[in-house]
Amino acid sequence: MKKIMGSLLSLTMAGILLVGCGNGQNNDSAAGQEQAEGKPTQLVISTWGFSEDFFNKEVYAPFEKEHNVKIVTEIGNNAERLNKIRQGSGNVDVVYLSDYYAQQAINEGLFEQMDHSKIPNVEQVYDIAKAPLGEEYGPAFTIGRLGIAYNPDLIKQSVTSWGDLWSDEFKNNVTTPNITTTAGPMFVSVASTVAGNEQFNEDAAFAKLKELNPGIVKYYGQTSEFVNMFSQEEIAGGPIMEMYMKDLKAAIPNAVFVSPKEGAYAVMNTVNIVKGSKNKELAEQFINWHLSKEVQEKSAKAKVDSPVNTEVVLNAEEADGVTYGADVVNNLLKLDMKFVNDNIKTWTDRWNRELAQ
Known part of the structure; x- marks a missing residue:
């Protein structure tokens, strides 16, 4: 009798365990199942692909080791990668996009809403970077600034203002971003300011x-075009993100970057979780890791990304060419990306009709 009861009890417990496993398989993430089997969970990250050696060693590898994860990257520019997510043609969990493109994804319902309490390192981030597109969405992991870079051998005047780009010295000697670039809408805003408007007109x-x-050599669509023209002295300068100064200085060592007196523009690259990700919890942990002082400091010192973590401390040499410090970050101008996306079709049509060469 005892043996029969023992067998029945064993079968009952086994049934409970099987039911539990079945429910877990339905409700838990794929990560839980894979980790239970001892296999690394695959986390798919959509990103630009620059500085891959740095990211593989300093960002991805430590996280993979600690969390039993295998990170797979999908590489491409903002538009290409956003289109893949729109089409549902990948299994992306985490996506890096500039704020301009991230706002489009938000408008289309392509991101998971995010609980920032599960990303505690957000509390160490500059206010402007915590939730640049709304509290329900991801932070900026880096902030750059759009200012003016120029070659002082070709431009003799003191460059202090956005309006200086309209001077005779820059005529037939300047490039500006195309409307289709991240910086394009910012330069439209610049033009309104130079025209004397406090509110956008x-x-x-x-x-x-x-x-x-008439004095534009070329509207550049990629920063590499700016760098090439600058290196060959086809242009004396123009609006560019500070993060590319290391490339400009490699060609023209005395190249100068100016934050115009009217204000430089914040260029924020965001990180978000794609709608329907089966690894949301793991994605939150990864985003938290990328915002950590450790990762942010290494990125800044390698001049890969400007830090958003306020606890990062850099000396003068380390900060050169990096958008760094509260006095710099807190004075950046920020475009309303919802307003930009609501108007970008009209602006693009006018640009093509009135300016395209």
């Missing part, structure tokens, strides 16, 4: 851009 902006248009 579209007509005034495009009138001012028309004044500059």
